[in-house]
Amino acid sequence: MSDDAGQDQQRDRVLATYDVVGAPLRHELQALAELAAQVAGVPFAAVTLGGSGDLHHVATAGFVGDDVPGEATVCGSHPLRTPGGVVIGTLCVFDTHTHEVTPVAAKGLAQLADRVVDVLELELASRRLSEANARLSTSNERLAHFAGQVSHDLKNPLTSVSLSLEALEMEVTDPYLVDTVARARRGVDRMTDLINNLLDYASQGSAPADDEVDLGAELTLALDDLAGRVRPEDVDAGELPVTRGDAVQLRSVLMNLLDNAAKFTHDGERPEIEVAARTRRGRHRIEVRDRGRGIPAEKRERVFAPLARLDKSVEGSGIGLATCRRIVEAHGGSMGVEARDGGGSVFWFELPAAAAPRPRS
Template identity: 65%
Template sequence: MSAGAERDRALAAYDVVEGPPRRELVALVDLAAHVAGVPYAAVNLLSSRQQHQVATTGFEGRTTPCDDSMCRQVVESGRPIMLDDAGRDPRFADNPWTTGEIAEVKYYGSHPLRTPEGVVIGTLCVFDSEAHPVTEEAARGLALLADRVVDVLELDLTSRRLGEANARLSTSNERLANFAGQVSHDLKNPLTAISLSLEALELEVTDDYQVETVARARRGVDRTNDMISTLLEFASQGDPPGDERVDLATEVEAALDDLAGRIDRSQVRVGPLPVVHGDATQLRSVLMNLIDNAAKFTVVGEQPDVEVGSQRVDGRHRVEVRDRGRGIPDDKRERVFAPLARLDKTVEGSGLGLATCRRVVEAHGGTMGVEPREGGGSVFWFALPAVDVD
């Protein structure tokens, strides 16, 4: 790609050529003129064909052909130019900016504006109609202010991209809510059929073990149905969770009940857990997901070894699910919480579980993370605001 085409692409991204001068850029050219002790300064941006004076002080900016631009020399070389009298320099002796056709520039200082990608898109330029010596202070000040011009352009670009991303996210959330509604409908239909079948089965079985097995299955169906409804509402509305008192010890027992077919109760040691404020169903889903993951990622050939406990840290309840699994590399610890992230594709999963857990925890005013466990394995933790229990 040619240098002119690279500049065109960069200027299109910054979107600064059209429209009124940006206040921050005008402030910078005012300061540049003051530092250099001259009446005129400009931010000159060069496309492949034209020079655009997007911010000026001491005169009104204009758009002129690149062939007439003094700053073209700076842009093409990538090096600053500082001159006592530009009219005596052979590069500018016949330029319309020095001959009087456009202006009568004598003192001239110009510093390149270089993007983070290394593309020189223009200059910060100061000039005067009178010749006078170039000082080291003026050259250093112009260089520093040129960097700030690029910072302003980058900040504005980042802000616009963030706004566009937020708009896309809003649209995505709306689509996700519609998708969640359809999935919820599709899940609840078989759950209803299962529930009816279990209800009929309860009338037939008499053996105590079978009665308890069916009852446990019914409780699991009821909790799953409740979980789908609650999480669907959370995904659709994005509202904060409720403010009920939630005994996490009770919820972890319910989670273990639901996980009875995936991990043996004897393989999970549960310590004291706090009472917090929030939504019981959502927090139960977090505990169930973390315990289920601890079992799924156990080293092949070994039995799950899971501990659930808590401690109070900096006024917060930190709940930990500790395992002796495969562990997570340092550079992957944050990635595991990204939607659809699956670091180990040998283990079944959608890649949405931990992302959902973090969203639930953050909606409760908490934080969530993972760290290595001493002796091997991982510690998945979440911290929630502490509450005083009467």
Template identity: 45%
Template sequence: MTTLMGDESRVAQIDKYRVLVEPPRADLLALVDVAAQVAQVPMATINLITDTEQHQIATHGFDASVCSREDSMCALVLHAGAPVIVPDATQDPRFADNPFVTGVIGNVRFYATHQLVTPEGVVIGTLCVFDEVPRTLTDEQEQALVSLAARVVDLLELELRTRELKRSNEALAAFAGQVSHDLRNPLTAVSMSLKMMDEEIDGDEDLAFLLKRAIGGADRMQSLIDDLLKFARVGGELQRGPVDFAAVVRDALEDLAVPLSDATVMVGDLPTILGDAVQLRAVVQNLVANAAKFTRAGAPPHIEIDSSRTGERWRIVICDRGPGIPEDQRERVFLPLARIDEEVEGSGIGLSTCRRIIEAHGGRIGLADAPYGGTCAWFELPEG
């Protein structure tokens, strides 16, 4: 019964990673190449073992295949809990009659393997290196095999989490769009009614004060709904064309003339990149607006905008001299509705919208320390 439950857990874990139904992944192929080089052997493989079969999902030095679990060498030592190193498999009673050793399937002599253990503690397979001549591993090579096995699981987990995050973001975007749409019409009616009442009031200062507060709240809610709709809509089909970032910045600065009225803004040389001009302008305007909002007490905004090129990518950087963002918060602020300073006006949607736009363009976005204190918001985009 224990074996059955173990098999069920392992099969469930393997199914989550989806590597048995998709083409060999380049990152896993690269990793088995490294394993073979480190062990100085001609062959290496990542084996995932189900209840009935062994699947070679990435190989070096030979073609991948599927065999029955009964024929698998790795299945025999799947729960060893430590590296298994066999200098000559013909001399080891566990493997001497195995078809991978006898010549029926292969002629393995040297064999070394380490288990692949998921974060939940489930052993799903092995990272295996082998040769057709007897040999052994040094202590350093053995430790490298252990480390590389852990990296296999890291890569599987990273792809799984990326897929789950994408699905979650898509669901969140759909939800945000539906809720925003449903709220927009009744809120518009409430806001219009409040404003009409405000126009009719004459002399009642207390009532006028309450109405203005209500109107302000309705306007802020309308702004939040508009932000949610933008978040739900961006990042879809892009209307690509040349985007002159110098012109984009000029337009953004003009639109933000009021919050930037006492700001110092320095703009360097900026490139022209292929992309969606409307969506990328929204990114620049949002990042510049943030730089204008987050300032040190008593200090006017100081903003520097510049670019640099690395390989086939351009990096646009917008730096301020504000209070900065703690390093452990720099990823969280890109989540929808996440905010650092509740006293600064905003919906918490802007940075998450920027990330959706930049990632839709095949780029990256992040935050870093500014040279003179404050924060540098940056994004990278491919040239074409």
């Protein structure tokens, strides 16, 4: 295959990816064509795409479609070059008589040619994002369905086991048997918690509610829910912002982070937990800082993976942080962890600053 044939095929593939030839008129391309005519000081302009086959005017100024004015003479053209270096067409300007294009006009046309490619790239990225969101939505639905089915299949036998253990607890008196039944009961309880956590993880990721959420008030409620596990006097909380989202889900994030901060305190030491926030560049950043055991740099991302438990000495399912990240990401945010100066960890999450309510679908 010759180099020219290979380039033509590559250009055809790129044009097919952009999906603009034969499609409805892009008003952004139309506006760029009209602007090109003004910059060049000529009556006609066109955004022309083509590969190994015909050339196509996908946007024009001063004439309609592929009907180039009879007396028009090509006055200037600039290649439309993709980020990958493939020339897919030209931005052309026409006039009824020949004349030179000024350096200023030539520079302006070159910039407009780049903007044409930017429009095509932006639409391609937008289309791919929509497709990815559709796949993600399907994936979330399948995950939720799978988790629901698994929980149904597991909870029924667990309920039977739990009832049997309750009956045994009332009957056995031998210390060894009492201890054995108690250990079995704890195992059933852990399995039940694991299933519930899996369901929570699977149910997150879809669009959350879009209400005004006072994170300071949610922190107070989270501490109430954690009574007996996290003492309010062990938590030094600053002022937290008001944002938009799902209050119950965001409270769950705060609860998980506070609970972890308390659980991973060094043995025999009192938890030292700080909750703080700051807002910059249109983002709220909330931090939960502890003086616990810390997390090695190479393992910090692993703690957000489902079922990841780096410290087996502390009870838990390893799903809480994974669920927190899914909740935060569903709110348009991000989440991570870093080392705290002086020892311990800083778990943080960022959310878009409060804005006008989003339309509900």
